[in-house]
């Protein structure tokens with residue numbers, strides 16, 4: 001088989017056992033090897049537009065991360081955004097009534113003095 005001869009092999013960085021380039025896991029020591037093949041990683045993730053990713057995340061936090069395939073990060077950002085917005089809402093919400101009430105009261109008090 002000509003194809004088999006073309007397959008490149010490298011020594012495992014952990015146990016020095018001969019493994020195939022692109023192997024996900026060493027067949028000898030079972031070490032995780034998925035991260036040591038940069039070419040494969042580049043193939044898997046086609047280039048994303050950084051400007052578009054930034055724009056998406058500005059419009060909706062997490063959307064840019066989702067676009068980049070980082071669903072885990074996207075969830076963190078969306079969660080943080082929702083929590084912050086919810087927090088701000090509940091922190092400011094009662095004060096709107098206090099402020100409007102104070103304004104109306106001040107208005108009425110001022111009328112009394114005329």
Ligand SMILES: [Zn+2]
Nearest residue numbers: 012015026029
């Ligand atoms: Zn190994």
